[in-house]
Amino acid sequence: MNGYGSGSYGLGERRTLSEQAGTYALLPLRIFLGVTFVYAGLDKLTDSAFLSATGTGSIGEMMRGVRDSSAIPALVDLALKSPEGFGYAIAIGELLVGLGTLVGLWARLAALGGALISLSLWLTVSWQATPYYYGNDLPYLMAWLPLVLAGATVFSADAFLASRRRRSM
16 A cells, blocks of 8 residues: 555555545645644744743733633643743644654654644633634644544554564564
């Protein structure tokens, strides 16, 4: 199978278009989320204003601005103990999640990390969005869940390593 997939089709076996589409169904989602999280992480890491405790566009100002409207103010208070550290943690987390998702290495773990980042941002930064679907973090959370469940079955390091393990048995 192309892309180190998990299918058990032998050489010469024909697959329907529906079977082929099912094999690659999560690939566009994986690419979108991976690229988006790599970009978000790099954007934060290269923005000195964001990685500051105070000032316009800083993580500290953003956290102070959402503290009273968040679902879990204690989580915001925790971030405010070290806004710069929290900013770096989010940025590096997004970068690692994005790279893991794109490469498909430990894809379920990367997707779980993406889901947790999205959940924490939904409960803090975008919680006050009314109606709820105006906030962007909840759709990201929902988008990560299929990848948490399925992993990266094609064009991924995980599938390649699984294929090597099967061949060596």
